[in-house]
Amino acid sequence: xxxxxxxxxxxxxxxxxxxxxxxVLEGEQITGATVNLGYNHRGMEKVAESRTYIQNLYLIERxxxxxxxxxxxxxxxxxxxxxxxxxxxxxxxIRTLIAExxxxxxxxxxxxxxxxxxxxxxLFMYTWRDREQVLDCLELLSGNRVHYSINTIGGVRxxxxxxxxxxxxxxxxxxxxxxxxxxxxxxxxxxxxARTMNVAKLxxxxxxxxxxxxxxxxxxxxxxxxxxxxxxxIYDKLDFKMITHDTCDVFGRVVVRALELVESYKMINQxxxxxPEGPIAxxxxxxxxxxxxxxxxxxxxxxxxxxxxxxxxxKPERLKVRAPTMANLQxxxxxxxxxxxxxxxxxIAAIDPCMSCTDRAVVWDAxxxxxxxxxxxxxxxxxxxxxxxxxxxxxxx
Amino acid sequence: xxxxxxxxKIKAGLEAKFPGVVTNASVQRKNRVWAEAATEKLPExxxxxxxxxxxxxxxxxxxxxxxxxxAFYHLSGHGMVASIKVKTPKTNxxxxxxxxxxxxxxxxxxxxxDMFGIKVQGLPPGRRYPLPDDFPTDQYPLRKDWTDAxxxxxxxxxxxxx
Numbered sequence: 001x002x003x004x005x006x007x008x009x010x011x012x013x014x015x016x017x018x019x020x021x022x023x024v025l026e027g028e029q030i031t032g033a034t035v036n037l038g039y040n041h042r043g044m045e046k047v048a049e050s051r052t053y054i055q056n057l058y059l060i061e062r063x064x065x066x067x068x069x070x071x072x073x074x075x076x077x078x079x080x081x082x083x084x085x086x087x088x089x090x091x092x093x094i095r096t097l098i099a100e101x102x103x104x105x106x107x108x109x110x111x112x113x114x115x116x117x118x119x120x121x122x123l124f125m126y127t128w129r130d131r132e133q134v135l136d137c138l139e140l141l142s143g144n145r146v147h148y149s150i151n152t153i154g155g156v157r158x159x160x161x162x163x164x165x166x167x168x169x170x171x172x173x174x175x176x177x178x179x180x181x182x183x184x185x186x187x188x189x190x191x192x193x194a195r196t197m198n199v200a201k202l203x204x205x206x207x208x209x210x211x212x213x214x215x216x217x218x219x220x221x222x223x224x225x226x227x228x229x230x231x232x233x234i235y236d237k238l239d240f241k242m243i244t245h246d247t248c249d250v251f252g253r254v255v256v257r258a259l260e261l262v263e264s265y266k267m268i269n270q271x272x273x274x275x276p277e278g279p280i281a282x283x284x285x286x287x288x289x290x291x292x293x294x295x296x297x298x299x300x301x302x303x304x305x306x307x308x309x310x311x312x313x314x315k316p317e318r319l320k321v322r323a324p325t326m327a328n329l330q331x332x333x334x335x336x337x338x339x340x341x342x343x344x345x346x347x348i349a350a351i352d353p354c355m356s357c358t359d360r361a362v363v364w365d366a367x368x369x370x371x372x373x374x375x376x377x378x379x380x381x382x383x384x385x386x387x388x389x390x391x392x393x394x395x396x397x
Numbered sequence: 398x399x400x401x402x403x404x405x406k407i408k409a410g411l412e413a414k415f416p417g418v419v420t421n422a423s424v425q426r427k428n429r430v431w432a433e434a435a436t437e438k439l440p441e442x443x444x445x446x447x448x449x450x451x452x453x454x455x456x457x458x459x460x461x462x463x464x465x466x467x468a469f470y471h472l473s474g475h476g477m478v479a480s481i482k483v484k485t486p487k488t489n490x491x492x493x494x495x496x497x498x499x500x501x502x503x504x505x506x507x508x509x510x511d512m513f514g515i516k517v518q519g520l521p522p523g524r525r526y527p528l529p530d531d532f533p534t535d536q537y538p539l540r541k542d543w544t545d546a547x548x549x550x551x552x553x554x555x556x557x558x559x
Contacts, residue, residue, distance in 0.1 A: 037504060038527035045512075081426075211453050211501035222455075229476035230428050251439050294429065294471055294478050296455065305471060307458045307480075320469075322456035330501055 003031065008344060010039040019329070021348070025341060028386070033336040035329050052286065054081050054153055056316065063321060066109065069081050069095075069102045070299035071306075071321065072151040077232065078308035079153050079321050081293040083284045089234070089276040091155035092221050096233040097271045098141065100264045101168075104175065105134045106300035107257045107264075111182060114254060117345045118195045119384035123185065130178045133171045140164055141234075145205045155281025165272050170380040173267050179261045184336045186254045195387060196251040200335035200347035203248055210330040214302020215260065216351045219252030226298035286314045299324050301351070325351065342386035345379065405478060407449060414445055421482075430479040436492060439483050443470060443498045446481070450474040454495070457505035459513045461541045466513050471503045485515060494519030512539040514551050 004025045010018040018039035024032035044063060048056050056075065063071045073095055076340035080087055108131040115123030135145045141164055142148035144159075150156050185192060202212065207220040217224050225242045227235040243259045245252035288310035296305040302324030328351040335347045404424040411419045411432055419442060422432035434442045443454075451472035458469040461547035485492055492509065494517050495502050506517045507526040514537035524530075528538070536547055 005538065034523075036524050036526075037527070038529065041527035041529070043538060046543075208452055209500055211455075211499070213453075226476075282471065292431075293425075294469075296473065303453075303473070305455045305473075305478075307456075307469060307471065309460070318458070318460050320456065320458035326504065327453075327455075327501065330503070362506055 003115065010036075010140055017268045021333070021336070021344075023336065023341070023344065027315065028341045030198065030336050030339050030341060030344070033333040035333050037326075037329070045319055045321065048316055052314045052316065053288065054286075055155060056319070057151065060319075060321070061149060061151075064323060065146055065300065066106050067102065067299040067301065067323075068147045069098050069150065070304050071323075072298055073099065073233070074295055074297040074304050074306040075308070075319075075321075076151055076153050077295045077297070078293040078306055079288070079367050080284065081335050082288045082291045082308065082310045083153075085154055085282055085284050087155055088279045088282060090159075090278045091280045092233050093271050093275055094156045094158075094160060094280065096235065096238070097149065097160075097268060098138070098148055099233065100267045100271070101134055101138050101141075102148075103193075103300045104261055104264050104268075105138065108134065110257055110300075111254070113349050114196075114250070114346070117349045117380075117383070118192065119380070119387070120192060120195075123182075123192075126178075127182065130175060133175055135309045137171050140167055152281060154284040155279070159280050160272075165275075167259075169269065169272060169311065172268050176262070176265050179265070183255075183258045183262070186258045188347050191252065192254075196254055196346075197247070197249060199250045200332075200339060200350055200360070201249050202331055202335050206334055207248075207331060210334060212331040213324050213326045213349075214298070214300070215253055215256045216328050216331060218242070219256045220248040221246040225305075226296050226303055230296070232295070233295060238270050241395070250346055253350045259281075280381065287312060288314075290317075301325060302327060340386065342383040345383060401427060404428065404477065407446075408432070411442070411445070413479065415442055418442065430477065431482070432479070433482045433484075435482045436485055439470070439481070439493055440495050440498055442481060443472065443495050446472050446479055447498055451477070451479055453494060454499035454501055454505070457502065457509060459509045459515065459539060461513065461539065462467045462543075466540075468509055468515070470495065490492065490515040492517055496520065508525050511537070513537050514540070518527070 006023050006025060008023055009019055009020040020036040022034045022036065022046050044059060048059060051059060057072055060075045061068045061072045108127045112124040112127035115121065115127065119308055138148055139145050141160060142150045150158060200222045204220045204222055207217050207222050212220065213224065221244050223242060223244055228242050240263045243256050245256050245262065290310055290312050292309040294305065294307045296303050304324055305322045307320040309317040332351055336344060339347060401424050407430050408422045408424055411422050415438065417463045418435045418438045418488050420433045425431055451474035453473045455473045458471065461469055464487060465484040467482060467501055470481045472479045483492060492515055494506055496519060504526050506520050510516045510517055511528045533549065537543060
């Protein structure tokens, strides 16, 4: 059978961020895949060099629309390290609280996206409805649903009141019940099992070789979690488990994220019930003495790492940001090889790359020069049809 | 024993294994080791660190410090981060590729080529990253002397879309 190369992306909803995959197909099976990136390059590292530390805080928050807190926390940890500042415990606790709420919202979002890519839209509707609860919590605490802006250099901008605490705990209790239901679905529902088991396999040695991080690596049995490896904020004082799974496939990634939700709820309860008293911020000078720092952080998708160099002025000399998706993308290319075209959206979505748009993929036959345009809907239908023929059908539910 | 036993061990190991190659090794704080390496020996230094448990190349940070360009290779493992610094002269900037040791380095190395104009020897040809395909090939935005004034004037589309 002749080989066909098709581009997937750069604009494509399963990709979330614009990126391009060149897929070499033999029939419906993928024999090769390469990743092309850079469509969303905004020159932030250059821009950061001409802005002050506090201005950069708001710039860095916009690196990502989902892990906005992850990036600012990593960035200010570097700034505070260079300023040799003692951040109050209460501020660290509030940062940790927002971090875990962010993880809950990100994992629930992902669970919905995964459901949607499988053709299991009920799951998508359920999780996204429940995700509103955690977004309400974030809005209640910070005033914003997405870019919380709770961080400031030297601490946090808002304190937590007793009423806010009660309101958050109430919502978390509801989410705990709902998550038990999702765990039941993820581990017992036969169609979901059939659709995710042995899809997009990533053996542990390959995961390490290609530098996979976060839930993607943990679902391949790799014990890697910055919260445990090098506890930052107040994670060393919290009681939680590192979740790993050994099936190395999309099923494992569903289970890891679902169980991580439970750990996050545990942590949110612990933080709110043991919130240290004291101030929430300290003053930090505008200018930082020359120095350099590197810090990492367990974002919902994996390790986020920043490097910061100061030069004695109020602006950084160099800032480097590496988001977790960058580390996970090479694994995606591996996961897709040998798989089916119909699994591509799921394989890509399974690393939870950071969603923006709806577009199309063009399929061309290089020999005949024939071009067929697949809209996202068509590709999704193709996936659902492919599995229906193999006996996995959600539409009968 | 100092309180940073495991960090000191890595530092001492680097200095013992690579005399004259690794310089300025230091333990900055808990879990942070910094060192400078001779450019041509970089892959060997990273290979040794990988064998010592730094199994992840987290990222590569390129920099422009006036007379030299260079890069930090941030390796992580055991909760520690080891940052290895290498330098290359501005006149003919080049660094060896670390792909044989860390296959994950492809995009980070392309970034060095695109943003700093550092030639990475041994990096297979491929599509550029992260700059757009039509970005001028002789301009490197993260160099300190670069500003957006260097960009050619933007040509507005000749015709308006109907």
